[in-house]
Amino acid sequence: MIRVSRSAIPASLKTAAAIELPKVLAFYGRQPSKSSWKFTAYREPAVAAELKRLFHKKCAYCESKMMTVQPIDVDHFRPKNAIRTGRHLIKPGYYWLAGSWNNLLPSCILCNRPNRYESGGVTVTGGKGNDFPLMGTTLPLPRYAARSRVYREPQLLLDPCGKVPPSKHLRFFHDGKIEPKPLRDGTPSPRGKATIKVFALDRTELCDARRDVALRIIGELERLEEEMQSSAGPNGARRRAYHLRALARHLTDDQPYLEMARQLIEARQPGFLTLLPDMLRYYWRDQAPPLHNFKRRNR
Ligand SMILES: [Zn+2]
Structure with a gap:
């Protein structure tokens, strides 16, 4: 949501x-x-x-x-x-x-x-x-x-x-599962819990569908991380641009499970989402890219 x-x-x-x-x-x-x-x-x-x-x-x-x-x-x-x-x-x-x-x-x-x-x-x-x-x-x-x-x-x-962003109350995982987000006191959000239950957002087929998308997103992110750390020269720039666009495709409004995509990417590469539009512009215009310190992380 x-x-x-x-x-x-x-x-x-x-x-x-x-x-x-x-x-x-x-x-x-x-x-x-x-x-x-x-x-x-x-x-x-x-x-x-x-x-x-x-x-x-x-x-x-x-x-x-x-x-x-x-x-x-x-x-x-x-x-x-x-x-x-x-x-x-x-x-x-x-x-x-x-x-x-x-x-x-x-x-x-x-x-x-x-x-x-x-x-x-x-x-x-x-x-x-x-x-x-x-x-x-x-x-x-x-x-x-x-x-x-x-x-x-x-x-x-x-x-x-509504006024309250669902992202404050719902938490997604790379295996497609969903849980109510913990509140400041550590207890699960009652609003997240009720929303998951009433709309059956934890139904098995839906979790499976989210997991398949999550695997593609994590795969694209891993390939991008490797290219950012190793590729040089015009071919490297082209490969980075390709993987950036492939990852960005999961973040357009028409894509399924967009909130999950945002959470997975933010959890793995904090701050990257806010830089992504500028990075894409760089690769289209051949200008200096904004810096992002890509980190290698375990799944
Ligand atoms: Zn539905």
Whole structure:
């Protein structure tokens, strides 16, 4: 999961939501919570199209490339029909946010829909569904509330378009595994822990996919380290440029598991990521490169 700046609301969603919201509020103002409104505004084709563009056709939660094998689910980050937090299942959900652009994210089926999956050799239940855990024993807002109140709720799930960078709470490893990052006091981040559990970010197939990408990244980095330390002359410069570009390819926004790539490279060569754009420019323009003290490290 990486942080993404949300674009402006698609015009067709703005229009459709403005028509739908008063009807939704009236419906939930008089109906018991057993029935639910059939929301349609968020199904505007421009919504899925803009979310695909914004997230480069990746799942907002697991960063897998989706479009090869499945269409996207437009997920309501705050669930619209019901909210599961702790042992509570509360109806309705955040119905007034069903057509809110800030509440919509592109998700793969496995992150979004409840299902059983393998993790560490055991079968567990995961996939978001109606899950929206809050810290402690807090219960969600029961009815329509202003946006400022909603965003003050002590939510546990990390929002890819939120203020808090997911990188502060999620830690990736070169074998594809993921863990909640330790906080300052050494305890695992509760937000990281909840996010991993709810979106099943530790499912075996996903860990395997991340591991394969991690192996390629580490391989490219090792080759670059060797070239930086040994190559001289024009051929050496060409080889360094080749490996720099190969490594940089893993760091463009459209690549899967970008947060993992950043963490692996930063852990192995601290400071290198910030220099990489300048180094690439050097190799394109044939100018003096910025210095980076490449270190040989064990995997
Ligand atoms: Zn996903």
